[in-house]
Structure formats: structure tokens, C-alpha cells
Amino acid sequence: MRNLIFFFLLIISPFTLYLIAGNNSSKDVSYKISLGKVYHTAIFHDSPHGMYSVWGASVVQDDDGLFHMYYSRWPKHLGWAWLTDSEIAHAVSESITGPWRFVDVALKRRGKEFWDGWCTHNPTIHKFDGKYYLYYMGNTGDGKVMGTPQKEVLNWSHRNNQRIGVAVSDSPYGPWMRSDKPLIDASANDDDYDCLMTSNPSLCQMPDGRYLMIYKAVGKKFPLPQGGPVVHLAAISDSPTGPFKKFSKLVFHFEGERFPAEDPYIWYQDGKFRAIVKRMETAKNRCFLMQFESDNGLDWKKSEHFIVSGLNVTFEDGSIVKLSHLERPQVYLHNGEAGYILCAADSIDSNNVRQSFNLQIPLIIEKNVSTF
Structure with missing residues (x-):
């Protein structure tokens, strides 16, 4: 009888270990993420006449299969005036890689008396239970455009609002x-x-x-008006429209740095919360996209595999272009799987003026699953 029990344990133990590994394998999936080649149709300028500067964009697909892009734009002749004059516009395409057609302005200026009445910027779009939720930054202030087309100067009243x-x-x-009160207000x-x-x-x-x-x-x-440090925090709600409970623990934190990162995009896939974030290494005068992960979101x-991309982008014809900026990453998910990333980008022309656009870039994700 003892020998029979021992033999049974020899058979069942490997199967038990397999079940344990299978049930927990999603926690062990690590991603190596890189950028694929960009189609030339996936370079979005907003208009053929270059009337607007274009920045961050986010995409959702409707029930009929049409893609909807919501993006930041502002009149180019004002210079780099995103902080005072941005609005969130809307374009459509039959493909995630374009070409895109302008449709309308989703969130426009609505009056200085509103908390978001003068500027709307940095959209991220989601669809939950048949409704569309457009999250964004809004501000108000004195409305004065600072700087020139060659030089950006922050308007601190708008920045701090x-x-x-x-x-x-x-x-x-x-x-x-739109609400008359912010979803996440300053404490x-x-x-x-x-x-x-x-x-x-x-x-x-x-x-x-x-x-x-x-x-x-x-x-x-730190002293005003700049203040600081610049950090990231988490908040959780039972509803996409709040209220959100804030948590005080810092996210994407690098000890001793006043501005370590910005522009995160978060999603949940393969048993973990994932994030692609812009890394700010001011001491080394460089920026790049990096990857974080979390089991609980906090x-x-x-x-x-930390680094996702530097500033070099490869196009479908094999040409490689080094951009001045590549930021505001927004991942497009299809059936819960990350497939493309949208990034704001720009280059400096011969007149030392920033020419901006948005790129829709295929994501290459290699999954490495740890095993016993």
C-alpha cells in the first residue's frame, strides 16, 4: 500500500506543479517592447497647409470599425502655445495608420470662467460599456501667449491652473x-x-x-511659480467619472530628481499593469521611452527590459530619422492586446521653428515567460 501511494505521488506531483505554474504564469510574463516601422500614411499633420501645431493623440475604434483620433492642436503662428491655446480636435480613418480626415473640434474654448475654459490638452480616450470617456488636461488663466515661434516661454498662470x-x-x-468641476483637483x-x-x-x-x-x-x-517636484500619483474609483481616491505613494519615482518622468500610458495585460513612460534625464540632457510594470497598480x-525607444524612428522604406522629441505615448489596444503606440513628435526646420506631428507606430512585443 505504501509503495502504491508513493507511486501515485510521483505521478501527480509534476501535474500539480504544472497547474500551479499555469495558474500563476500570467504574473511572470515580462515584455521586451520596441517600435516597428512607421507607414508614411501614419504621419499626421492635421492640415495640408500647416495651420496648426499637432501634439498628443489617442485612438478608439467604434462599433462599425472606424477609428477615431482625438488630438491636441493650436494655431502654429502663435508659436509653441500649447499651454494657452490648445484644443482637442477629432479625426477619423479606416485604418489605425491613416490617412486621417479632420472631422470637428471635440473640446473647444468655452470661456475663462470655467476651470477648463481656455485650454484643453493631452487627451486619452476610452470606451466603457458603450459610452466614450475623453480624459484630458484643462486650464484657464490670463490668456497671454508667451514666447515666440522660435522660443517657448511658459505662462505660469495657465501652467499652475x-x-x-x-x-x-x-x-x-x-x-x-463636460463638468463644471475637475475630475482630479489640486489638493x-x-x-x-x-x-x-x-x-x-x-x-x-x-x-x-x-x-x-x-x-x-x-x-x-520648491519656490513658486515653478514649484515642484514634478511627480506621478495614483487614484482609484468605482466609476470612470469618479470620485477618485488618491494615494500618496510616488509612482515612476527616481530618488533625488525633481522631474524624473512624464506622459505615462497604463494598461492591463497578461496579469500585470503595464506602463510606457517618458523618462526625463535632465542631468544627461536626454529623453527616452521606458517601461514599468506593477502587480497592483500602486x-x-x-x-x-527597461528601454523601449530613443529618438530614432524607422520608416517603411528603411530610412531612419532622429526626431527632436518623441513623447506622449498612447497605446492602442485591440481586444485587450497592445498593438500600436501613438507618439507626439517634432523636428526643427531651417528657420529654427518646431514642426510637429503625430505618429502611429506598430509595437513589437516579445514575451518571456518565467518557468519553474
Whole structure:
């Protein structure tokens, strides 16, 4: 009898280990992410006459298969005036890689008296339960454009009035219902990390049905009007329209740095929360896209394969272009799988003026699963 039991254990133990490994393998999936070749139709300039500067964009597909892009734009003749004059526009395409056709302005200027009445910027679009949710940064202020087409100068009244909002619609064409109060406001306590301003929301639905937001924040530890440090925080809600509970633990933090990162995009895939973030290494005067991961959405660590991309982009004809900036990553998910990344990009022309556009870039994801 003892020998029979021993033989049974020899047979069942490997199977038991297999079940254990199978049930937990999703926690062990690490990604190596890189950028594929860009189609020339996937370079979005907004208009053939170059009337607008174009920046961050986010895409959703409707029930009929049409793609809808929401992007930041502002009149080019004003210079790099995103902080005072950006609006969120809407374009459509039959393909995620374009070509795109301008349709309308989704979130336009609506009056200085509103918290988001003068500027709307940095959109990220989601569809939950048949409704469309357009998250964004909005601000108001004195309306004065600072700087020139050759030089950017921040308007601090607009910068420090940045707050996070969401507009909701039953259709990707609107109308969009905007709130008279921010979704994520600055905290009242001057010791909090987000007491000066909140911006750049990124959101995903958690496995338990709740909604996780990671957002950029600035506090008042350093002298005003600049303030600082610039950090990232997390918040969770039972609803895509809040209220959100804030958490004080820093996200994407690098000890001793006042501005380590910005522009995260978060999503949940293969048992983990994933993030692609713009890394700011000011001491080395360089920026690149990096990858983080988390088991719970609050505690984040650098991924095993950390660097996603520098500033070089390869096009379909094999040409390689080094851009001045490649940022505002927004991942397009199809059936929960990351397939493309949209990035704001620019280059400097012969007159020392920034010429901006948005790229829709295939993602190459290699999955490495740890085993026993």
C-alpha cells in the first residue's frame, strides 16, 4: 500500500506543479517592447497647409470599425502655445495608420470662467460599456501667449491652473458633456504632492472592475511659480467619472530628481499593469521611452527590459530619422492586446521653428515567460 501511494505521488506531483505554474504564469510574463516601422500614411499633420501645431493623440475604434483620433492642436503662428491655446480636435480613418480626415473640434474654448475654459490638452480616450470617456488636461488663466515661434516661454498662470477632467458622450462624434468641476483637483493641503496642479491623466480598468488613474502632479516644496517636484500619483474609483481616491505613494519615482518622468500610458495585460513612460534625464540632457510594470497598480518597478525607444524612428522604406522629441505615448489596444503606440513628435526646420506631428507606430512585443 505504501509503495502504491508513493507511486501515485510521483505521478501527480509534476501535474500539480504544472497547474500551479499555469495558474500563476500570467504574473511572470515580462515584455521586451520596441517600435516597428512607421507607414508614411501614419504621419499626421492635421492640415495640408500647416495651420496648426499637432501634439498628443489617442485612438478608439467604434462599433462599425472606424477609428477615431482625438488630438491636441493650436494655431502654429502663435508659436509653441500649447499651454494657452490648445484644443482637442477629432479625426477619423479606416485604418489605425491613416490617412486621417479632420472631422470637428471635440473640446473647444468655452470661456475663462470655467476651470477648463481656455485650454484643453493631452487627451486619452476610452470606451466603457458603450459610452466614450475623453480624459484630458484643462486650464484657464490670463490668456497671454508667451514666447515666440522660435522660443517657448511658459505662462505660469495657465501652467499652475492645470487640472484633470473627463468629457462623456454616447457617440464618438459628441456632444461631449463636460463638468463644471475637475475630475482630479489640486489638493488643499500645501504639503501634498499635488497641491499646485494636476495634469496628464492615464487610466485603465482593473481586473476587479474598478478604474485606476495615474496622473502628473506638482507640489509647492520648491519656490513658486515653478514649484515642484514634478511627480506621478495614483487614484482609484468605482466609476470612470469618479470620485477618485488618491494615494500618496510616488509612482515612476527616481530618488533625488525633481522631474524624473512624464506622459505615462497604463494598461492591463497578461496579469500585470503595464506602463510606457517618458523618462526625463535632465542631468544627461536626454529623453527616452521606458517601461514599468506593477502587480497592483500602486507599486511600480522598472521592467526587466527597461528601454523601449530613443529618438530614432524607422520608416517603411528603411530610412531612419532622429526626431527632436518623441513623447506622449498612447497605446492602442485591440481586444485587450497592445498593438500600436501613438507618439507626439517634432523636428526643427531651417528657420529654427518646431514642426510637429503625430505618429502611429506598430509595437513589437516579445514575451518571456518565467518557468519553474
